[in-house]
Amino acid sequence: MSGKMLMLILDGIGDRSVEELDGKTPLEAAETPHLDSFAEEGQNGLMDTIAPGIRPGSDTGHLSLLGYDPYEVYSGRGPFEAAGIGMELAPDDVAFRCNFATLEDGKVVDRRAGRIKEDTEELAEAIRDIDIGVDFEFEKAVEHRCVLVLKGEGLGGDVTDVDPHEIDTEFHEAAPMVDSEENRRTAELLNEFVEKTADVLSDHPVNRKREGDGKLPANVILPRGGGKVPDMDDLDSKHGLDAGAVSGIPLVRGVCALAGMDILEVEEATGGLDTDPDSIIEAVVGSIKDHDLMMVNIKGCDLSGHDGLPGQKVDFIEKLDSSVAKLKELEDVYIAITGDHSTPVTIQDHSGDPLPLTIWGEDVRVDDIDEFNERACSKGAINRIKGGDLLNILKDLADLTEKFGA
């Protein structure tokens, strides 16, 4: 009888030997009785999300875990951010992450328009009336963030950022990164769009009010991270899977959306250290009956890794640990517990260090590992695999795969 599959992705969980923790990794230093019991009852190993030594982004890492080759499908962050806020995308579209920003005498004085929070939908409405000769969609996202999607054929995805990534300087003119008619056209359209956002925003009532209140106006849109929407077969057509996802991070939600997964709304999945693993796990347990595969990304460890805070990372891991116990209530589910990449506190960025991996479920070949961490798992029965193989391994365990050959 076929089962279900769950990938529990603990964002940035992997680490290195940390001096303040007596040479342990945060995961080794943390008290994790529940994660350890999955390791004890399951089989264990190491996983290189993309390949040994390759530092995955959150986008490329999750693509690999879902069985896509990121070197084939990854085209830049824009399309995944756009999909992450629920925009409908077609394979020929080109998407950009953007900021509402503040321009003064032709110079960018604040890349986030005083971290504007309110009335961005009104500004977005004005922007949607701009005419640049091709269809586009424009949506606000959280705070000063927004997304632009240029629609239609004949567009290229490889153009440089308009956002100068620093202040007190002019914004940049977009230019082709690779010279082609499509990229030249996109760069021209983008430059026209940016000029026209400055026109329609400069005298906008929202900005007059902001200035009256002593706030910086949001008087220009600065696009960056452009990319052509990849032509990805979704998990249903590729693997016959009805899949769902929970994540507090728009970028990961975007990857999952472009893979054709249902995105579950879990308000308590904040993507910050205040995220609530209990609520996330509860939502997953409640919704797995409707899906063949659930992917759950819990962010927290990654933030402590970026900030170089081993103690905070240990604390978050311990907070996580008690939540996962509830997953044992699930029947006929094969669970993989791992991460999307390491974020060592010694590096303060993603790294290519391999991740611990536990696969738990009825009839797996249980090994003699009884702790969930980098060193213990390295001695387990799985040995060392690539993230791109994980979905196939779970499908096989869950009897959801076809024989190749006769």
Next chain:
Amino acid sequence: MSGKMLMLILDGIGDRSVEELDGKTPLEAAETPHLDSFAEEGQNGLMDTIAPGIRPGSDTGHLSLLGYDPYEVYSGRGPFEAAGIGMELAPDDVAFRCNFATLEDGKVVDRRAGRIKEDTEELAEAIRDIDIGVDFEFEKAVEHRCVLVLKGEGLGGDVTDVDPHEIDTEFHEAAPMVDSEENRRTAELLNEFVEKTADVLSDHPVNRKREGDGKLPANVILPRGGGKVPDMDDLDSKHGLDAGAVSGIPLVRGVCALAGMDILEVEEATGGLDTDPDSIIEAVVGSIKDHDLMMVNIKGCDLSGHDGLPGQKVDFIEKLDSSVAKLKELEDVYIAITGDHSTPVTIQDHSGDPLPLTIWGEDVRVDDIDEFNERACSKGAINRIKGGDLLNILKDLADLTEKFGA
């Protein structure tokens, strides 16, 4: 903070279970307290230089360790030998290894012209005056060895050897291995070149003197191992690395030169059993400050393997061992200790048996292995990797790599 990287390549170190050593490998039988201490303080595993079961050459093995796919870039030994003696090469050139040889009544009677050592530069000068209608360069190498490079466009690299590889037979006419205009042209040029070397050498004063002294004349050049110079991106453009190399073997120096590495001159690196590991390691310790990556090849084990001498291999390993201690003086360096291939005394040739690998440096996930050898390392935290991944792993550890994605 980013660190530096060192690959210590112990040429041919890997072996198999040897009866004379009570079933141990030479590396297991040898007393190696210093290599073992790196294993104890580092993480360990097995490495397939190219892929499991594939027998690497010294050229293809080092290419793989430097992150090049030898199936893509390897075109034959000629170009690497040419680069190894310092010849300047362009991507369209075709290079051949050659021997000074002795011809008598149209037959090759000695492929090495009585192992000629002296006056080969005078012979080379005469050869450089030959006219075959295209530019070429010709250089003597060690003893009877020399190198021919045909320059310019429209040449092919796939032609058969002129060297018959046996004596008392006529030398062979070069012919295309794959039929193409370029290969036919190269074969014709090569045959004309060989005929003309016989013309200019037969009456050369150096040979008249040799014959007077009862020595065999060097009266023909026999090319072999032809190949088109590969169009390799160097390590700087591919990885942003300033890299250096030490090796006593011209072939390995050639691989490193074509990868854009500085080739350090260390006179004591002889490439034979008389090589001096102490001087080599000292040179490396002194020069690593000027490089991001140093590759050091120490030859010795390989020779004992080819000769089927386990005791000699054990002795050389013990000689090596004391030299490596000095590497511990280095700070902020990640060191990989491994080989380019196994050369089992039972096979007397390179083999595809995986190699022991230790990676040592601050913050690596130290495992519980405390010996550097084939069997001990197989239980370590690295598990089993491919040689083509090693540079990426070191770059990641040393924080010299970029994230792929966001």
